Amino acid sequence: MSDDWPTVPLTELETFIANALKAVGFLNSGAEQTAKLMADADLHGIDTHGVFRLPGYIERIQAGGMNVDPEIKIIREAPATALIDGDNGMGHLVVARATEIAIEKAKQTGIGWVGMRNSNHAGPAMLYSRMPLAHDMIGIYGAVGSANHMPPWGGTELLLSTNPISIAVPASRHRDIVLDMATTVSSYGKVKTAAQRGEQMPEGWMVDRQGKPLTDPQRSHEGLLLPIGGAKGYGLALMLGLLAGTLNGAAMGRDVIDFSKDFVTTTNTGQFICALAIANFAEIDQFGAQVDAIIDAMKASPTLPGVEEIRLPGERSAKLRGSRLKSGIPVHPALLEGLAEMAVDLTISPLL
Amino acid sequence: MSDDWPTVPLTELETFIANALKAVGFLNSGAEQTAKLMADADLHGIDTHGVFRLPGYIERIQAGGMNVDPEIKIIREAPATALIDGDNGMGHLVVARATEIAIEKAKQTGIGWVGMRNSNHAGPAMLYSRMPLAHDMIGIYGAVGSANHMPPWGGTELLLSTNPISIAVPASRHRDIVLDMATTVSSYGKVKTAAQRGEQMPEGWMVDRQGKPLTDPQRSHEGLLLPIGGAKGYGLALMLGLLAGTLNGAAMGRDVIDFSKDFVTTTNTGQFICALAIANFAEIDQFGAQVDAIIDAMKASPTLPGVEEIRLPGERSAKLRGSRLKSGIPVHPALLEGLAEMAVDLTISPLL
Numbered sequence: 104m105s106d107d108w109p110t111v112p113l114t115e116l117e118t119f120i121a122n123a124l125k126a127v128g129f130l131n132s133g134a135e136q137t138a139k140l141m142a143d144a145d146l147h148g149i150d151t152h153g154v155f156r157l158p159g160y161i162e163r164i165q166a167g168g169m170n171v172d173p174e175i176k177i178i179r180e181a182p183a184t185a186l187i188d189g190d191n192g193m194g195h196l197v198v199a200r201a202t203e204i205a206i207e208k209a210k211q212t213g214i215g216w217v218g219m220r221n222s223n224h225a226g227p228a229m230l231y232s233r234m235p236l237a238h239d240m241i242g243i244y245g246a247v248g249s250a251n252h253m254p255p256w257g258g259t260e261l262l263l264s265t266n267p268i269s270i271a272v273p274a275s276r277h278r279d280i281v282l283d284m285a286t287t288v289s290s291y292g293k294v295k296t297a298a299q300r301g302e303q304m305p306e307g308w309m310v311d312r313q314g315k316p317l318t319d320p321q322r323s324h325e326g327l328l329l330p331i332g333g334a335k336g337y338g339l340a341l342m343l344g345l346l347a348g349t350l351n352g353a354a355m356g357r358d359v360i361d362f363s364k365d366f367v368t369t370t371n372t373g374q375f376i377c378a379l380a381i382a383n384f385a386e387i388d389q390f391g392a393q394v395d396a397i398i399d400a401m402k403a404s405p406t407l408p409g410v411e412e413i414r415l416p417g418e419r420s421a422k423l424r425g426s427r428l429k430s431g432i433p434v435h436p437a438l439l440e441g442l443a444e445m446a447v448d449l450t451i452s453p454l455l
Numbered sequence: 456m457s458d459d460w461p462t463v464p465l466t467e468l469e470t471f472i473a474n475a476l477k478a479v480g481f482l483n484s485g486a487e488q489t490a491k492l493m494a495d496a497d498l499h500g501i502d503t504h505g506v507f508r509l510p511g512y513i514e515r516i517q518a519g520g521m522n523v524d525p526e527i528k529i530i531r532e533a534p535a536t537a538l539i540d541g542d543n544g545m546g547h548l549v550v551a552r553a554t555e556i557a558i559e560k561a562k563q564t565g566i567g568w569v570g571m572r573n574s575n576h577a578g579p580a581m582l583y584s585r586m587p588l589a590h591d592m593i594g595i596y597g598a599v600g601s602a603n604h605m606p607p608w609g610g611t612e613l614l615l616s617t618n619p620i621s622i623a624v625p626a627s628r629h630r631d632i633v634l635d636m637a638t639t640v641s642s643y644g645k646v647k648t649a650a651q652r653g654e655q656m657p658e659g660w661m662v663d664r665q666g667k668p669l670t671d672p673q674r675s676h677e678g679l680l681l682p683i684g685g686a687k688g689y690g691l692a693l694m695l696g697l698l699a700g701t702l703n704g705a706a707m708g709r710d711v712i713d714f715s716k717d718f719v720t721t722t723n724t725g726q727f728i729c730a731l732a733i734a735n736f737a738e739i740d741q742f743g744a745q746v747d748a749i750i751d752a753m754k755a756s757p758t759l760p761g762v763e764e765i766r767l768p769g770e771r772s773a774k775l776r777g778s779r780l781k782s783g784i785p786v787h788p789a790l791l792e793g794l795a796e797m798a799v800d801l802t803i804s805p806l807l
Contacts (some may be wrong), residue, residue: 125482142708179736180534180734180735181564181565181566181735182534182563182564182565182733183534183535183564183565184564184566184731184732184736185735186564186735186736210535212533212535212536212537212564213533213534213535213536213568214533214536214566214568216565216566216731218736221558241668241702251570254756255753255756255765256765256766257758257759257762257765257766258753258756258757258758258759258762258765259757259758259759259762260469260755260756260757261754262752262753262756265566268691269462269693270698272694272697274700280693280694280697282690282691282693282694284687284690284691285685285687288684296597305486310759312759313759313760314693314759314760314761315673320476331683331684331685331687331688332683332684332688333637334682334766334768335636335637336684337473337685338634338636338768339620339634340634341634341635341749341767341768342622342632342634342752342768344591344626344747344749345624345632345749346622346624349742349745349746349749350593350733350736350737350742351736351737352736352737355749356748356749356753357752358458359717367669379535379536379568381702383532383533383536383538383704384531384536384538384570384702384704385536385702387702388657390702393701396708397693397696397697397701397708399608400612400614400709401610401614401693401708403612404606404607404611404612404614405610405611405612406609406610406611407609407610407611407662407664407665407666408665408666410609410610412609413607413608413609413610414609414686415693416686416690416693416694
C-alpha cells in the first residue's frame with residue numbers, strides 16, 4: 104500500500120501546489136494559502152481531498168470555470184452572522200476567509216455563523232472546523248457536496264450529495280476531537296478508488312435502481328449511494344443542504360452540477376462555518392480537562408472481540424500527521440505521474 | 456394497532472397532564488406549559504415521548520428527584536449566547552425558556568445559542584427545534600439522552616446515549632421540514648416496545664457483548680445499541696454529547712444516570728438550542744419558495760420498487776397532527792390503565 108509509494112516533504116508539496124496555482128493565474132498570497140490547506144489534507148491522510156484534486160482544479164481554472172482573483176465579500180451581515188459571496192473563487196480561500204469572520208464575530212458575541220455562496224470545492228471539512236480551536240472555540244462546518252450521488256430515501260433520482268459535517272472540539276492533554284463525516288455510508292471517492300484498484304465494494308455502500316445491492320464499482324454510474332441510518336442519513340444530508348446551500352442562495356438539489364464532469368459552469372457551492380466561544384460556557388482549562396476525561400473513559404472501554412483499541416474521531420488523522428511530518432507524505436505512483444505531466448504543461452518544476 | 460385504541464381530545468389530554476403535575480406541586484403556569492408540550496408530542500404521533508412518560512415524571516417528582524418550582528436562570532451570557540441553569544426543573548420548562556432566550560438573541564445578533572445544565576428529560580427534540588420557525592428562524596437542538604445504551608465504536612461499555620439532534624427549517628406552501636433523529640439505529644423506546652409486544656428486533660439494532668446480532672428484546676439488558684453508520688454515528692453521538700453536555704457542565708459519559716431506573720439522583724441533563732434568523736441570509740419569501748422547490752423535487756423523484764412515496768422529515772408527524780386534531784389522540788389501553796391508577800393516587804379526574 105502507501106508504504107511503497109514515493110514520499111515528499113510537506114514544504115515541497117506546498118511549494119509544488121502553489122507553483123501550479125500561480126502558473127494558472129493565482130496571486131502569490133492566494134496560491135500559497137490554498138497550497139497550505141491542500142497539503143494539510145494530505146498531511147492528515149485525507150488523500151482523496153488534497154493534491155489528488157489539483158489536476159481537476161487546474162483543469163477547471165484553465166477552462167474558465169473558476170475565478171483566480173476573486174473578490175470575496177460580505178453581502179449581508181448581523182452582529183453574529185454573515186453571508187459571504189465567494190465570487191466563484193477557490194473554495195479553500197472562500198471558506199478560510201469565512202472562518203476568520205466567524206471567529207471574529209464569536210470573539211464579540213460568543214458565536215459566529217457565516218454562510219457562503221459562489222464558493223467551490225474546498226477540500227476536507229476538517230480543515231475549517233479545526234480553525235476555531237486555536238481561539239478556544241468549537242468549530243462546526245457543513246457543505247453541499249460537489250456532485251449528487253444520493254436520492255431521497257426510497258427514491259432513485261440523484262438529488263443529494265454526500266453533504267459532510269465536521270465538528271471540532273479542543274481537548275487539553277489529549278488530541279483535539281475532530282469529526283469529519285459524509286452523510287453517506289461511503290464517499291464517492293472511495294467508490295472511485297475501489298474501481299481503480301479492481302476491488303469489489305461491500306454491500307451497503309450502493310444499490311442499483313431496483314434497490315438491489317451493487318458491489319461492482321465499475322457499475323457505480325448505475326447506482327445510488329446509501330445514506331447512513333437509512334432515512335436518518337437522508338434527513339441529515341437534506342438539512343445540511345438547506346443550511347449550507349439553500350439558506351445561502353447556493354446550489355442544492357437539482358441545481359448542483361457535477362464538479363468532476365463539468366469544468367465550465369459556475370458551481371455556486373454553498374458552505375457554512377460556525378465558531379462557538381467556549382469561555383461563555385465554561386472555564387477553558389476545566390473544559391479541556393472534562394474533554395480529556397471523556398476521552399480517557401472512551402479509550403478505557405473494554406473492546407469487542409477483534410477490536411484492538413477504541414478510537415476517537417480525528418485520532419487516525421492526527422497520528423498520520425505526526426508520522427508524515429517526520430517521514431514525508433506518500434504519493435500514489437499514478438498520481439505522481441499525472442502531476443509530472445501537469446508540471447510539464449504548466450512549465451513548473453516537478454514534485455519529485 | 457392504534458386504530459382500536461380509545462381516543463382523547465387534545466385539550467382533555469392537556470388538562471389531565473396539567474392536573475397531575477399540579478397535584479404533585481407544580482405551579483399552575485408550569486403545569487400548563489409542560490402539559491401543552493407533552494400533549495403536543497402525542498399529537499404529533501411521538502407516542503413514546505408524550506403522556507407515556509407522565510407516570511415516570513410523577514414518580515421522580517414524588518421521590519424528590521426533580522424540582523417542582525425551579526428558578527431557571529442565566530449563569531453566563533454573551534450577546535449571542537447564554538448558559539442556563541435549570542435548577543433541576545422539568546426539562547420542558549427549562550428548554551422552552553432557553554429557546555425563548557435563543558430567539559430573543561437571534562433577533563438582536565442574527566443567531567442565538569443557549570446551553571443548559573441541571574435540566575431534565577424534555578420530551579421529543581422536535582418540540583424545541585420548531586419553536587424558532589414562527590419567528591422566521593431555523594431551529595437546531597441537541598441533547599444528551601437520559602440513559603446510556605451505546606458504547607464507543609468497537610467497545611462494550613455503555614458510555615453514550617442515543618443523543619438526538621433535531622433541525623427545523625420553514626417552508627412556505629409546504630409543511631415545514633423537521634428532522635428529529637437519534638444517533639442510534641433504533642431508539643431504546645422501540646426496543647422496549649418490541650419487548651412489550653413479544654416481537655423480535657431486526658438485525659442491526661443491537662449486538663451482544665461478543666458483537667453478535669441480538670434480536671430478542673427480552674435480552675436487551677445484555678446488549679448494545681448500534682450507532683447509525685458505524686463509527687460515524689458514534690462520532691456524532693459523542694460530539695452532540697460534548698456540545699449539549701460537557702460544554703454546559705452537564706452530565707456526559709460515565710456521569711449520565713439512568714433516568715428510568717434512578718428516580719432520586721439529580722440527572723444534570725444537558726441540552727442546547729440554536730435559533731438562526733433567516734432574514735440575515737435571504738429574503739424570507741424567497742427562501743420559503745426555494746425550500747418548497749426542494750420539497751417538490753424530492754417528492755417528484757421516481758421511487759424504488761415497493762416504495763409508495765418519498766417523504767420529507769417531519770411529514771408523517773405533521774399529517775398525524777392533522778388527523779389527531781380532528782379525531783383525537785389514541786392512547787394504548789395499558790397506558791390508559793396506568794394513567795387511571797395514577798389519577799386515583801393523585802386524586803385527580805381520570806383521563807377517560
